[in-house]
Amino acid sequence: MWLIDSSIGRKVVMSVTGMALILFLTFHMAMNCVALFSEDGYRAICEFLGANWYALVGTVGLAALMVIHFIYAFWLSWQNYKARGSSRYAVTERPKTVEWSSQNMLVIGIIVCIGLFIHLINFWSKMQLVEIMGDKPADGVDLIRNTFSKWYFALVYLVWLFFIWLHLTHGFWSAIQTVGWSSKVWHKRWKVIGNVCITLLILGFASVLVLYFGKSLMA
Amino acid sequence: MDKTISFTLKVWRQRSPKEKGCFKSYQMKDIPTDTSFLEMLDILNEDLINKGEEPIVFDHDCREGICGMCSLYVNGHPHGPATGATTCQLYMRRFKDGDTITVEPWRSAGFPVIRDLMVDRSAFDKIMQAGGYTSINVGGVPDANAIPISKEKADLAMDAASCIGCGACVAACKNGSAMLFVSAKVSQLALLPQGQVEAARRAKSMLHKMDELGFGNCTNTRACEAECPKCVSISNIARLNREFIAAKLKD
Numbered sequence: 001m002w003l004i005d006s007s008i009g010r011k012v013v014m015s016v017t018g019m020a021l022i023l024f025l026t027f028h029m030a031m032n033c034v035a036l037f038s039e040d041g042y043r044a045i046c047e048f049l050g051a052n053w054y055a056l057v058g059t060v061g062l063a064a065l066m067v068i069h070f071i072y073a074f075w076l077s078w079q080n081y082k083a084r085g086s087s088r089y090a091v092t093e094r095p096k097t098v099e100w101s102s103q104n105m106l107v108i109g110i111i112v113c114i115g116l117f118i119h120l121i122n123f124w125s126k127m128q129l130v131e132i133m134g135d136k137p138a139d140g141v142d143l144i145r146n147t148f149s150k151w152y153f154a155l156v157y158l159v160w161l162f163f164i165w166l167h168l169t170h171g172f173w174s175a176i177q178t179v180g181w182s183s184k185v186w187h188k189r190w191k192v193i194g195n196v197c198i199t200l201l202i203l204g205f206a207s208v209l210v211l212y213f214g215k216s217l218m219a
Numbered sequence: 220m221d222k223t224i225s226f227t228l229k230v231w232r233q234r235s236p237k238e239k240g241c242f243k244s245y246q247m248k249d250i251p252t253d254t255s256f257l258e259m260l261d262i263l264n265e266d267l268i269n270k271g272e273e274p275i276v277f278d279h280d281c282r283e284g285i286c287g288m289c290s291l292y293v294n295g296h297p298h299g300p301a302t303g304a305t306t307c308q309l310y311m312r313r314f315k316d317g318d319t320i321t322v323e324p325w326r327s328a329g330f331p332v333i334r335d336l337m338v339d340r341s342a343f344d345k346i347m348q349a350g351g352y353t354s355i356n357v358g359g360v361p362d363a364n365a366i367p368i369s370k371e372k373a374d375l376a377m378d379a380a381s382c383i384g385c386g387a388c389v390a391a392c393k394n395g396s397a398m399l400f401v402s403a404k405v406s407q408l409a410l411l412p413q414g415q416v417e418a419a420r421r422a423k424s425m426l427h428k429m430d431e432l433g434f435g436n437c438t439n440t441r442a443c444e445a446e447c448p449k450c451v452s453i454s455n456i457a458r459l460n461r462e463f464i465a466a467k468l469k470d
């Protein structure tokens with residue numbers, strides 16, 4: 001099976017799962033931003049998704065994507081580590097055109113994963129999980145307000161968002177390059193498009209956080 | 220009078236593939252700055268021979284940037300700090316008096332050290348043998364312009380064909396991937412009508428050979444492109460990905 005036993009195939013799995021995760025984050029961000037304008041609107045979205053069958057199918061699919069991306073990340077990194085050989089250079093210098101993040105995707109990914117766990121405990125375990133168990137879920141707006149009124153959570157989430165930004169500003173064009181939709185000209189275009197889209201994505205998430213942290217200071 | 224510089228040369232010495240290597244320092248005195256890097260090593264070797272020591276083993280042949288034999292990882296860069304140039308095209312004027320210059324072999328599992336700075340790059344030959352050629356009968360020389368090829372395509376094919384198979388891309392890559400080399404060799408043919416007949420088979424077999432020989436998975440760091448003495452572009456890697464994925468989807 002070429003998605004397992006060829007290097008390009010393995011990269012395609014990385015790329016497709018990564019792109020799907022970006023797509024999910026885009027929807028997630030759009031829904032969060034509703035809270036900027038209308039708390040009732042945000043409650044309605046929480047209720048609409050809840051633990052309905054489509055939300056559950058989505059959650060399982062998402063978890064599968066994450067697990068595949070994660071397993072392949074370690075598998076590829078291990079193969080690459082071996083391909084590098086046992087002796088290391090004494091002197092190395094990163095060329096200007098090489099992004100730092102591109103050479104540290106695994107480390108950045110692991111940090112993203114840690115953030116993800118904190119996030120699942122903070123929100124998912126109190127909302128969808130509770131509902132699956134048959135109880136009444138916590139109010140989404142209350143959760144946001146409580147979580148981001150604590151400065152340490154606000155800080156941890158900002159750092160987390162920064163690492164997602166690092167992962168995805170490289171990941172975006174890398175995913176497109178991997179499936180071959182690139183050329184000399186389009187490489188430059190994709191990089192600009194990626195940087196703009198990912199920065200907007202992260203700013204969207206950050207704005208909700210900053211707004212609620214600000215509100216907690218006023219209160 | 221020529222300008223001259225004196226510097227410390229830290230060179231990787233390793234007697235055989237199995238033995239452990241280590242760095243040895245040599246003091247270089249009054250080397251004219253218009254000496255090439257390889258000539259500088261010749262001067263050192265002559266000195267070592269006169270003293271009855273073992274000379275440093277390093278690869279070289281044409282010394283004009285076309286054969287791809289020279290290697291050397293100089294101060295953290297394959298082919299040294301210059302861009303778009305091979306080690307044989309590197310001159311001592313790039314360095315300053317009092318510098319310490321560190322010279323290492325290509326380090327990658329696919330390129331085991333033979334001795335000192337010389338590595339075994341025959342893996343590239345095996346990849347070429349797996350499909351880096353055309354085996355169709357293209358007939359006699361056709362009339363000019365009988366098969367129109369756009370200037371754009373011809374340029375891209377020529378740029379890909381400028382790869383000299385030196386292996387700097389592998390040496391630069393933290394994943395030990397040979398994708399830039401393989402993609403250049405696939406692209407130079409895939410872009411032209413003569414190469415298109417076997418394009419799918421070629422992409423598959425060259426890539427499988429590359430994987431089989433233990434080169435890594437490309438994660439698009441772009442270090443290869445930055446260090447390639449012929450400035451081969453990673454857009455070739457995108458083309459190889461495209462060709463390979465299309466071939467696999469058709470199967």
Ligand code: HEM
Pocket residue numbers: 011012014015016017018019021022025069070073074077105106108109110112113164167168170171172174175176178437438439
């Ligand atoms: C928010 C979740 C995540 C998203 C949206 C995401 C997205 C991406 C994308 C788009 C790529 C580029 C794929 C390619 O070049 O073909 C990528 C690569 C990668 N990701 Fe993630 N990722 C996420 C989480 C993680 C986690 C948790 C890990 C680690 C445990 C990780 C490790 C990696 C690694 C090692 C690469 C390889 C770099 C490469 O092949 O270019 N990622 N990711």
Ligand code: SF4
Pocket residue numbers: 381382383384385386387388389399400403443446447448449450451
């Ligand atoms: S692609 Fe560039 S660095 Fe790689 S083998 Fe060819 S000439 Fe050398």
Ligand code: FES
Pocket residue numbers: 278279280281282283284285286287288289305306307308
């Ligand atoms: S010796 Fe031929 S390219 Fe350097």
